[in-house]
Amino acid sequence: MAQEMHIVLKNRDKINPLDINDYLAAGGYQSLVKARGMAQEEVIEEVKNSGLRGRGGAGFNTGLKWSFSYNIKSDEKYVICNADEGEPGTYKDRIIFESDPHIVLEGMAICGHAIGSKKGYIYCRGEYPQVVDLLKKAISQAKEKGVLGDFDIEVRMGAGAYVCGEESALIESILGQRGEPRFKPPFPPVSGLNWKPSIVNNVETFANIPAIIHKGAQWFTGIGAKSYPGTKLLSLTGDVKNRVCIEVPTDTTIRDVIFHFGGGMRNNGQFKAVQIGGTSGGFIPESLLDTPIDFDSMRKIGATLGTGAVFVMDQSRDIVDVVTRISKFFEHESCGKCNPCREGVFRCHEIMKKINKGLATEEDLEKIQLLCLVMEQTCLCGCGQAAPSPILTTLKHFQEEYEQKLLPA
Amino acid sequence: MLDYKGIMTDYASRKEGIIEAYHAVQKELNYLPKEAIKAAAEAFKIPEKEAYGVATFYSYFSVQPRGKYIIRICESAPCHIAGADEVVEALEQELGIKMGDTTPDLKFTLEFAQCVGQCQETPVITVNGKPYGGVTKDMVPRILAEYK
Ligand SMILES: Cc1cc2nc3c(=O)[nH]c(=O)nc-3n(C[C@H](O)[C@H](O)[C@H](O)COP(=O)(O)O)c2cc1C
Ligand code: SF4
Ligand code: FES
Numbered sequence: 154m155a156q157e158m159h160i161v162l163k164n165r166d167k168i169n170p171l172d173i174n175d176y177l178a179a180g181g182y183q184s185l186v187k188a189r190g191m192a193q194e195e196v197i198e199e200v201k202n203s204g205l206r207g208r209g210g211a212g213f214n215t216g217l218k219w220s221f222s223y224n225i226k227s228d229e230k231y232v233i234c235n236a237d238e239g240e241p242g243t244y245k246d247r248i249i250f251e252s253d254p255h256i257v258l259e260g261m262a263i264c265g266h267a268i269g270s271k272k273g274y275i276y277c278r279g280e281y282p283q284v285v286d287l288l289k290k291a292i293s294q295a296k297e298k299g300v301l302g303d304f305d306i307e308v309r310m311g312a313g314a315y316v317c318g319e320e321s322a323l324i325e326s327i328l329g330q331r332g333e334p335r336f337k338p339p340f341p342p343v344s345g346l347n348w349k350p351s352i353v354n355n356v357e358t359f360a361n362i363p364a365i366i367h368k369g370a371q372w373f374t375g376i377g378a379k380s381y382p383g384t385k386l387l388s389l390t391g392d393v394k395n396r397v398c399i400e401v402p403t404d405t406t407i408r409d410v411i412f413h414f415g416g417g418m419r420n421n422g423q424f425k426a427v428q429i430g431g432t433s434g435g436f437i438p439e440s441l442l443d444t445p446i447d448f449d450s451m452r453k454i455g456a457t458l459g460t461g462a463v464f465v466m467d468q469s470r471d472i473v474d475v476v477t478r479i480s481k482f483f484e485h486e487s488c489g490k491c492n493p494c495r496e497g498v499f500r501c502h503e504i505m506k507k508i509n510k511g512l513a514t515e516e517d518l519e520k521i522q523l524l525c526l527v528m529e530q531t532c533l534c535g536c537g538q539a540a541p542s543p544i545l546t547t548l549k550h551f552q553e554e555y556e557q558k559l560l561p562a
Numbered sequence: 563m564l565d566y567k568g569i570m571t572d573y574a575s576r577k578e579g580i581i582e583a584y585h586a587v588q589k590e591l592n593y594l595p596k597e598a599i600k601a602a603a604e605a606f607k608i609p610e611k612e613a614y615g616v617a618t619f620y621s622y623f624s625v626q627p628r629g630k631y632i633i634r635i636c637e638s639a640p641c642h643i644a645g646a647d648e649v650v651e652a653l654e655q656e657l658g659i660k661m662g663d664t665t666p667d668l669k670f671t672l673e674f675a676q677c678v679g680q681c682q683e684t685p686v687i688t689v690n691g692k693p694y695g696g697v698t699k700d701m702v703p704r705i706l707a708e709y710k
Binding site: 238239240241242243244247278279280281282283309310311312313314315326329330331332388389390391392396397398428432464466470475478479481482485486488 | 579580581582584585606615616619620621622623637638639640642643644675676677678679680681682683684688691
């Protein structure tokens with residue numbers, strides 16, 4: 154039977170996160186020492202060959218991203234940890250920090266060495282003031298011990314804006330501006346913070362680095378799915394018995410996640426749907442539960458792995474009502490910079506409300522589908538591009554629920 | 563009155579300090595008065611409309627006065643299906659105000675929030691950032707009593 158595997162969470166409940174001595178005793182910061190003994194290219198090659206892909210949603214090869222920044226000569230470069238964690242249903246980055254903050258700091262410092270950066274930032278969402286305090290403490294302990302050498306890390310606190318998780322918006326926000334995404338290219342690894350090369354990686358991505366340096370790329374490629382190796386943290390929510398954060402190899406199936414690790418349905422409910430990857434993820438019906446959770450397998454079924462949020466719904470749930478609520482989320486969180494999203498999310502919510510109230514016709518369904526397709530193609534950033542996904546995937550897999558709510562023809 | 567100029571100057575050594583400076587003001591006042599935004603514009607050498615633009619972009623900042631305790635109720639999908647609406651109703655009834663409003667004694671403000679990352683136990687509310695999970699309508703009076 155499937156088992157959890159702990160790389161990122163190896164110290165969970167084993168060490169005191171507020172005491173750096175515990176982390177050091179568990180072998181902490183040894184990988185940083187090892188990395189600093191290696192040439193920069195060597196570190197990047199190792200990370201590249203491990204096949205580690207970003208855990209923040211986009212799934213880009215981490216070592217390859219680092220090589221872009223490494224290849225540019227610049228007086229300053231930045232390492233930025235994305236701890237905005239705004240996707241509803243996601244709480245895994247918080248769990249990483251609460252369990253073992255130093256594993257992330259170590260990963261960032263290794264990246265700093267690899268690309269030639271002396272300055273790191275952690276952008277932590279405003280919803281986690283306790284985590285901000287914890288991180289500040291961990292950083293000051295690391296400085297006291299001198300383990301970070303001349304690599305400096307600062308924490309910045311967000312102020313409640315989902316779009317600030319998008320990497321260029323995040324950079325704007327660190328700069329003290331409105332968190333609106335930039336036009337791309339240039340991408341941050343080439344031109345990011347202060348228009349200097351900047352690596353933005355997710356918390357979980359950085360937390361994988363120390364083990365990869367310690368045990369080598371080959372060890373890592375042997376774990377989980379071939380094209381998306383390693384483990385993935387998943388945060389379970391909704392009508393599942395165990396609402397917990399787990400770390401499993403990436404070839405684990407959705408079914409095992411829900412019925413084995415999640416303990417099955419709560420209150421003896423019957424499974425109806427699961428939305429994976431956060432609120433911008435697709436809905437998945439029973440018939441697709443044997444899909445492995447890795448990035449590419451999820452893509453193939455028209456869904457996403459995203460942040461690894463697993464939101465389970467039982468038969469008593471009203472899909473149209475849930476999607477209406479989700480479209481409200483996007484209306485609230487659109488930054489308003491580009492027209493298709495600013496107008497699109499507003500209209501999506503409007504039409505969804507109409508459908509949910511039983512006042513819509515077949516024509517409204519056609520309109521919302523067309524609108525969704527336009528948004529996917531034309532929105533400036535991933536927020537507007539992904540906003541239609543819950544609507545389109547539920548229209549596909551749960552169409553009868555929409556039909557039932559239409560006005561009689 | 564808070565020394566806005568002092569606070570802003572403290573943070574203005576770093577260009578990017580304006581959000582931190584706003585957090586510092588709100589820690590004391592729970593909102594950003596006009597004078598604070600004006601002081602920020604001066605200290606950070608940006609037009610006032612830009613300082614205002616930053617203040618209004620982020621849902622944590624408010625340019626309207628708010629109560630001493632800000633209660634935020636998560637309305638994202640996982641909390642929604644777990645019964646967030648009932649909690650909203652109970653809070654509105656208990657405090658005698660509607661969502662978005664502040665009690666006349668300036669003690670409590672009710673706000674909607676999107677996911678606050680505590681969805682292992684839904685529905686979730688936060689009081690000045692402190693999370694309470696698995697909230698039912700029966701629990702509301704007890705939680706409020708902690709702050710009365
Ligand atoms: C609207 C939006 C929100 C995002 N939120 C987050 C987030 O909270 N955390 C995160 O790591 N990445 C988030 N991302 C993805 C980032 O833009 C970026 O791809 C990621 O931080 C890169 O790190 P990785 O390669 O380690 O995944 C978001 C993207 C979009 C479009
Ligand atoms: S897609 Fe939406 S969130 Fe992204 S830039 Fe456009 S308006 Fe802003
Ligand atoms: S969905 Fe409400 S706290 Fe996450």
